[in-house]
Amino acid sequence: MTIAFHGVDVARGNRTVLHGVDLTIGIGRIVGLVGPNGSGKSTLLRTLFSGRRPLRGHVTVDGADVAGFAPRALARTVSVMLQDAPSEFDLTVRETVLVGRAPHRPPFTRDSPDDHRIVDESLRAADVADLGDRLMRQLSGGQRQRVMLARALAQDGEILILDEPTNHLDIAHQLDLMRVVSGLGKTVVAALHDLNIAASFCDDIAVLDEGRLVAFGAADTVLTPELVSDVFRVTARVAREEGTGARAMTFHPRTPFDGTRPSASPRRTE
Numbered sequence: 001m002t003i004a005f006h007g008v009d010v011a012r013g014n015r016t017v018l019h020g021v022d023l024t025i026g027i028g029r030i031v032g033l034v035g036p037n038g039s040g041k042s043t044l045l046r047t048l049f050s051g052r053r054p055l056r057g058h059v060t061v062d063g064a065d066v067a068g069f070a071p072r073a074l075a076r077t078v079s080v081m082l083q084d085a086p087s088e089f090d091l092t093v094r095e096t097v098l099v100g101r102a103p104h105r106p107p108f109t110r111d112s113p114d115d116h117r118i119v120d121e122s123l124r125a126a127d128v129a130d131l132g133d134r135l136m137r138q139l140s141g142g143q144r145q146r147v148m149l150a151r152a153l154a155q156d157g158e159i160l161i162l163d164e165p166t167n168h169l170d171i172a173h174q175l176d177l178m179r180v181v182s183g184l185g186k187t188v189v190a191a192l193h194d195l196n197i198a199a200s201f202c203d204d205i206a207v208l209d210e211g212r213l214v215a216f217g218a219a220d221t222v223l224t225p226e227l228v229s230d231v232f233r234v235t236a237r238v239a240r241e242e243g244t245g246a247r248a249m250t251f252h253p254r255t256p257f258d259g260t261r262p263s264a265s266p267r268r269t270e
């Protein structure tokens with residue numbers, strides 16, 4: 001499914017935190033949304049699944065305004081994995097993942113054998129099949145995170161939204177999550193902090209800075225040392241891995257860190 005943000009402004013509290021975001025994400029693309037803390041990544045993702053109308057502009061899925069979707073229809077279309085996993089209820093891992101199937105059946109009906117098959121597949125894909133009977137609150141942060149991926153997979157929308165999905169995960173599970181997600185054939189938008197992971201797995205990178213989209217396009221053209229240094233207030237360099245020639249960025253703090261940038265000119269790279 002194609003996602004489009006048209007001139008989107010969003011307010012949180014009494015401040016406008018997203019300003020005129022225009023962005024089209026093609027069907028089946030994997031998009032990494034990057035930017036400093038507080039730049040508006042989570043806020044932009046929420047416009048896709050909260051069902052709330054932005055202050056200005058609109059967000060469409062295959063041309064239909066998401067603010068016009070009924071909540072259950074939106075939940076069947078857009079699967080979501082957020083930063084925080086619920087752990088206050090005494091749900092098992094399996095019960096938690098089964099929640100992802102709720103939008104697919106009429107209210108007050110029992111889960112079907114198909115639901116259980118999809119839950120099993122999702123538990124396996126997220127490498128938590130062995131934790132099915134454990135209580136959520138008894139899991140480690142990384143294990144909980146993987147259960148939330150399983151729940152989003154079970155939700156099975158054509159669009160998958162991930163908010164910092166690799167948080168808490170060891171490096172093997174970070175890579176595995178990105179491999180699983182990029183092999184789904186869905187349109188994926190993932191807020192990511194690890195720029196090298198974003199560059200390795202995403203078709204396109206969208207960069208937010210202070211609520212504005214400042215660059216969008218392929219990692220090689222967007223994640224330049226200049227742009228990364230500017231937006232993230234670090235010194236960034238590109239290194240090439242010996243043998244494979246694979247591109248990796250290294251980052252060095254500015255000394256002294258003063259939060260300022262050498263130039264504040266917005267740019268867009270297609």
Ligand SMILES: Nc1ncnc2c1ncn2[C@@H]1O[C@H](COP(=O)(O)OP(=O)(O)OP(=O)(O)O)[C@@H](O)[C@H]1O
Nearest residue numbers: 012013014017035036037038039040041042043044
């Ligand atoms: N509930 C809220 N009420 C008021 N302001 C909020 C609220 N939630 C977020 N904000 C503000 O909105 C702005 C964007 O926040 P958002 O969470 O979208 O950023 P982010 O890029 O996802 O950050 P991070 O990388 O830290 O997760 C920030 O200035 C933040 O302080």
